[in-house]
Amino acid sequence: MIKYPSLHSGATIGVTAPSSGVPVELHELLRQASSRMEAKGYSIVCGETAWMQDKAKSAPARVRAAEFNEMMCDERIDLIIPPWGGELLLEILELIDLDNVQNKWILGYSDISVLLLALTLKTGIATAHGVNLVDLRGEYSDETTAMWEKVLSTKLGESVLQHSSPYYQKEWQHSNPSPCVYHLTEPTSWKTVSGEKVKLEGRLLGGCVDVIRHLIGTPFGDVRQFQKSYIHDEPILWYLENCELNTADLRRSLVHMKLAGWFESCSGIMFGRSSANRPVDNYTALDVYQELAEELGLAIIYDMDFGHVPPQITLINGAYAEVETADGKGSIRQTFKD
Template identity: 35%
Template sequence: MRKLSFLKPKSKIALIAPSFGCQDEPYKSRLEQAIKHFEQLGYNIQVSPLAFRSMRVESAPPKERADDFMRAWLDEDIDFIFSVSGGELMNEILDYLDFEVIKKAPHPKFLLGYSDNTNLSFLLPVLADIPAFYGPHFPEFGCLKWDDFVKQTYDFITGKIRLQHSFDYYQSEDLRQQSGHFLDSINADQKSEWKSLDKKRSISLEGRLIGGCLDVLLTLIGTKYDKVADFVERYKDEGIIWFLETYDLSVLDTCRALWQLKNAGWFKYCKGLVIGRPLQREALYDFSYEEALTRQLKDLGVPVLYDVDVGHVPPSITLVNGSYSRICYRDGKGTIEFLKF
């Protein structure tokens, strides 16, 4: 795995929109405020023309979005790339990317994004052995007052900390969609508790961390971009820790998706799984979220943590996709520590 530099003072940052852009509120105001924050911190911000653009379900046609990423990736003056948004059709840019060119670039850099950005944050380590951050988009830094969630994210991507702690509360309802509240911090109002599927009180895991948004990963299975078998073989001696989180998937969708990953061979050499809090966890036909996880993952015989602070329900811990990391859990709380590239 390539070694990358964390975000350094006065770095030049590229803001790109490989999926949606931030034309509409509240994302436009948040993006503008985040740019102000980072400029005040001394960073040089290069804003893509696509960052504030939206054309129904995308910021631009697929090739234009792919070119936008490649310009930032190959620009040796750019030190760090932030995605401004997730979306729905980022997978379409993959056909316009050359991962051999990406792999051989003289100045690789961190990309930070999540959700639809799984298309890059997952494939960069799998196809090119280049790690990527899986965490909040740039507008999340646009709240007027940075809370513990934003502060921990910033401290991690700047390399000030390597160990991140679980949060005490999570957001059950996003109030920031309301006019006058666009720049508020998250509404962390529900007690956060990590859970162990086998009810163990204490778990410690080390291994090669890989994963992303399960909704997106499903679109990659069986395609020419599915080189997971090669990736897990490269790192089998360290063992693989999968992290997964969902957006649109229902309880039954999640059950089917996990079955698909398992039968595609993705969980070979798996040492454990970390499952983020789902947006859609309502039981269907008396079939619960916990039952979906147990039904598909119990036979792996490895620890499974769920309701972890990762993914679409903030606050979330930023992960280094492709890194060697340690996850520790005890009595509902936990830590995730980046150990090495």
């Protein structure tokens, strides 16, 4: 059975950096984000790692793991939101105290998705793939991003509905700050490999392909055991996004997942928008999606609202999802089913 945490008003947010922290020159971003959350009624407990960054990580693995373990066991802290992603979260997995992991939300994406997926697979506790803390520093959030609170407030047995965004951000404009943080200028269009209307349903699992692929073959990547132990052998609906891989590396990663059995008992695959997907010798991301759809005999939706091209829907690892898309628009209904 999946165990779902629940967000309540006035909750305390623990901010720790299990991957990258915030360097000194960007500390103001973290202060702004913390102030915005406090203005919304949350309390903030900022760990030391959030303010640190050196050698591609906030701190040595044991320091990062110790602070994360402490926040997970601290009854005052209701949920954990890292400042952002990074590069080397994988280093701390073997140091996490899985026997004392508490039923509280962890929200994030990018390198944080390694932690999210590993924890859900190992413990059956639902985790939340969505916005990082620093991206909540604006005066307000767009309607897609703002749904994180409603999603995390959903109770066991209830459902929450999210829709495709009206517009997405083509590129970051750090020199042109705006009240919403994101500059949403490009019309959103969810696409399907078949070009037709698609409906998918299954238990959600996923994250950033660049990093979650490294769970394969480890004790933290046993998808089949997760299906047996926690979701009654129900099919998995994968959501995957690409941060930096060219199309050949993306293809290798997906074949690796297939050979490892990750796509067995799979009901479909969803891909987030990506500014990577650089073609190799005219081999495009669409070619990758089409080949995978043919090999697996599954429907694939792509250019969806999650990942490194904002805004993004909040997706819950372990939740039961019903996804529909037609004519470029779509919806995701997640049910917190045990």
